[in-house]
Amino acid sequence: AQESFAEEFKLINGDQITGKVIKETEEVLFVETKAIGTVALKKEFLVPEKIVEELESLKEEREKVSLWQKKVSFGYNVVSGNTEETQFSGTFEILRKTEADQWEAKIDSYIASANTKENARKFNGFLRHVFNLGDQDQWNIFTKLEGDQDRFANIAYRSIPSFGVGYWFIKEADFKATIDAALGYEYTKYRDGSPTDKEMVVVPHGYIEKKLFENIKISQNLTLYPSLKDTAKYRFHSETALENSISKNISFKISFIDDYNSIPKGKSKKNDTRLISSINYSF
Known part of the structure; x- marks a missing residue:
């Protein structure tokens, strides 16, 4: 019938x-x-x-087109006077999302110099696959591969494959909050010839985003990397950002980034902070 x-x-x-x-x-x-x-x-x-x-x-x-979301960010700062400083930052993000799962990838770069002498060069990125559990999309499981290089922090390269579970507390247009935790294997090779680190790590992560006004939102992204072998050894990456949408596709963003390593190798400092202003284009 x-x-x-x-x-x-x-x-x-x-x-x-x-x-x-x-x-x-x-x-x-x-x-x-x-x-x-x-x-x-x-x-x-x-x-x-x-x-x-x-x-x-x-x-x-x-609907096919909307599955893919891409974003490019570009930042360039010049300071002149007693000290000549230049800073360049670039980011590319891509996301493919369906009702069942999503793929996401991100590549970050940051280069800085003072008085024509380079004093920072960082590259990092990740590839992540998330599989949603249930109809509400609150729980998910994921696999992730991270990689980074930091010339002035003595990191020739670092890779972390991991597997974990995540939970969305809130996923609304004006407010988002999620946490996840993964178990990973961290492999780090150093530029100065220090012994290579190979160890298991736990990777807890949290993200919160709040729309303050119609076109302005603030967010906090925090990832921890505590060692399972040595409780005194840990790292964290924190990014606090304020983003102002100029149009449907263009936004201006100010980010404060803090990378901390409790036991750095060589002459590297424990704390590395950056303040970055950038223009973002989504398509």
């Missing part, structure tokens, strides 16, 4: 009627519906079938 009422008729005013054609003339369709019985539809008020097909096709294409 359900199949006999599967045909849909779209009207030019936006209404839609589902039912079965029981009679047709040159000007009118007589449609039997479950809810209101037989309805007479003048053909002149129906959206042509060809247009309906084109609209459905366009809708499907838009």
Whole structure:
């Protein structure tokens, strides 16, 4: 019985009627519906079938496009006077999201110099796959591969493959809050020839975002890397950001980033902070 009422008729005013054609003339369709019985539809008020097909096709294409979200950020600061300083930062992010899962990747770069002498060069990024559990999308499991290089922190390269579980407390347009935790294996090779570190780490992470005004939001992103072998050894990465949307695709962002290492190798300092202003373009 359900199949006999599967045909849909779209009207030019936006209404839609589902039912079965029981009679047709040159000007009118007589449609039997479950809810209101037989309805007479003048053909002149129906959206042509060809247009309906084109609209459905366009809708499907838009849904395919909306699966992908991409963002490029660029920051460049110049300070002159007693000290000549330049800072460059660049970020590329890509996200593919469906109802069941999502893929996301991010690459960050930061280069700075003072009096024409380079004093910072950082590269980091990750690839992450998240699989949603249940219909509410609150719980999820994920796998992640992180990598970074920091010339002036004595890091030739570091990689951390990990597996974990996450939970969304709130996921609204004006407020978001989530936590997750993963178990990973950290491999770090140093530039000065120090012994390579190979150890298991726990990776707890938290993120919170709040819309302050219509076009302004603030966020806090914090990731910890405590060692399972040595309780005195840990790192954390913190980013506090204020972002102002200028248009649908363009925003201005100020970020304060703090990278801390409790036991750095060589002559590296424990704390490394940056204040970055950037222009973001989403597409």
